[in-house]
Amino acid sequence: MSEDLIIKHCSPTLAGIKTANLFNCPYSSRLECECDVRRLNKMFCKKGIKVLPLKFSNGKALIYIFRPSKLAVDLSDKYACKLLESQGYHSHDAARCIREL
Incomplete structure (x- = not known):
């Protein structure tokens, strides 16, 4: 998951303006997504933000980023x-x- 994609879809949550954002993200595999989610959670936990993959389907993951x-x-x-x-x-x-x- 690119930082540009997170910024594009989640800026209000990252800035503390909004509670959460939900968006689709393309992935070549579920494992790739899970690795990205772990990395992002390590980075964002200090800021009070959590990342969850809600669904995997047809090469995409539904990502929920929230406070x-x-x-x-x-x-x-x-x-x-x-x-x-x-x-x-x-x-x-x-x-x-x-x-x-």
Whole structure:
């Protein structure tokens, strides 16, 4: 995953303006993606940012880059909870919501 691609799709999250970004990234293999994700998590963990691959399909990975602390705050909002419930989410716990995502 190139730094240019991360900057293009995730600048608001990297700058602390937005909680998360979701984007597709091309990969030649799942192993290549997993290596990139580990490298990025080592680099970003000091800044409070986490990278998760949500899905692999047809040479692409769906990547979720987020700030766990901001996500927890967002999920504590009553309006956000109602919105998530209306979309079929059964929890207000960030980790569980991500698994459902």
